[in-house]
Amino acid sequence: MPRSIKKGPYVSEDLLKKIKSMKPDQKQVVKTWCRSCTITPEMVGFTFGVHNGKEHVPVHITEDMVGHKLGEFAATTKFGRHGGRMQRELEAAEAEKQSTKLQEEKK
Secondary structure, three states, X not given: OOOOOOOOOOOOHHHHHHXXXXXXXXXXXXXXXXXXXXXOHHHOOOEEEEEOOOOEEEEEOOHHHOOOEHHHHOOOOOOOOXXXXXXXXXXXXXXXXXXXXXXXXXX
């Protein structure tokens, strides 16, 4: 459920201060733990290190991201894979293809 219109979007004041002191062309990553902060147009062009619980995931902000939350772009869980016989067969075929490709390059 979105935040009420009366209150407006939640934007961290600390992040806005950091952004105003920087220029977008700087290749510096702004570390943040504020995953609930809404992306505003002032943030476009900057790279944020959004904490996912273990590390800071670099997220480069584009115009399409305005209005979303920072946490949407830094997953907190790691996708292992779907298991099963079919998946193992696909992986074995891919590994065989890679090994034949390496052998051909050596020749």
